[in-house]
Amino acid sequence: MKSLEEYLALAARNHGHMCPGQVLGVRMAMLGLKQLGIDDPVKHRKRLLTFVEIDRCATDAVSLVTGCRLGKRALKFLDYGKVAATFLDLETNRAVRIAARDDSRVKAREMFPELTDQRRQQLEAYKVMDDAELFTSQWVRVKLKSEDLPGRPRTRVACEQCGEGINDRRERLVDGRVLCRNCAGESYYERVTSD
Ligand SMILES: [Zn+2]
Ligand SMILES: [Zn+2]
Numbered sequence: 001m002k003s004l005e006e007y008l009a010l011a012a013r014n015h016g017h018m019c020p021g022q023v024l025g026v027r028m029a030m031l032g033l034k035q036l037g038i039d040d041p042v043k044h045r046k047r048l049l050t051f052v053e054i055d056r057c058a059t060d061a062v063s064l065v066t067g068c069r070l071g072k073r074a075l076k077f078l079d080y081g082k083v084a085a086t087f088l089d090l091e092t093n094r095a096v097r098i099a100a101r102d103d104s105r106v107k108a109r110e111m112f113p114e115l116t117d118q119r120r121q122q123l124e125a126y127k128v129m130d131d132a133e134l135f136t137s138q139w140v141r142v143k144l145k146s147e148d149l150p151g152r153p154r155t156r157v158a159c160e161q162c163g164e165g166i167n168d169r170r171e172r173l174v175d176g177r178v179l180c181r182n183c184a185g186e187s188y189y190e191r192v193t194s195d
Helices: 002-015 020-036 057-066 104-111 117-127 180-184
Strands: 050-051 073-077 084-089 094-100 136-141 156-158 165-167 173-174 178-179
Touching: 002 020, 002 104, 020 050, 020 057, 020 094, 020 117, 050 057, 057 073, 057 084, 104 117, 117 165, 136 156, 173 180
Parallel strands: 050 073
Antiparallel strands: 050 084, 084 094, 094 136, 156 165, 173 178
16 A cells, blocks of 8 residues: 555545545545555455445545546445445455544644634644544445446346446336336436427
């Protein structure tokens, strides 16, 4: 594993700026890997799945340190709105969930009262605070379906309504018809008719 400083430099470049979220994300991922006993995330890339619970700054840093990416199915996004992540070792089936403590914000203010900017306070404090001050950590069991694992698609069918292909059992069976989630009424968009 690289040092905190090395990861922070890489994270800032990758994310586009340095921010408290990069520090939290890097440290969260380093702690998760440490708990799992994975010292080299590059070498053990295929062992690791990471579940992130927010789509904000910290997630980029978590992905950078773990090497888990959405396009590899190794990064799973769960929209819980929490700065938290679960690190799953597929080899041992052990998983640890790390969550940022809310009181670390207060602590950051107390540690750096001379800094007037809250963002600067957090940025500096999050680099030096103990893991236990920054995070809570718990061992968990992740409910993971085989069709959510990395690797080649397990299944592929075509939607009987729109004809688009659907991988990995994301289809729905509605009144005996195989439909994509959109055609089954779970759509996140609606079609706009242009004239
Ligand atoms: Zn940021
Ligand atoms: Zn369809």
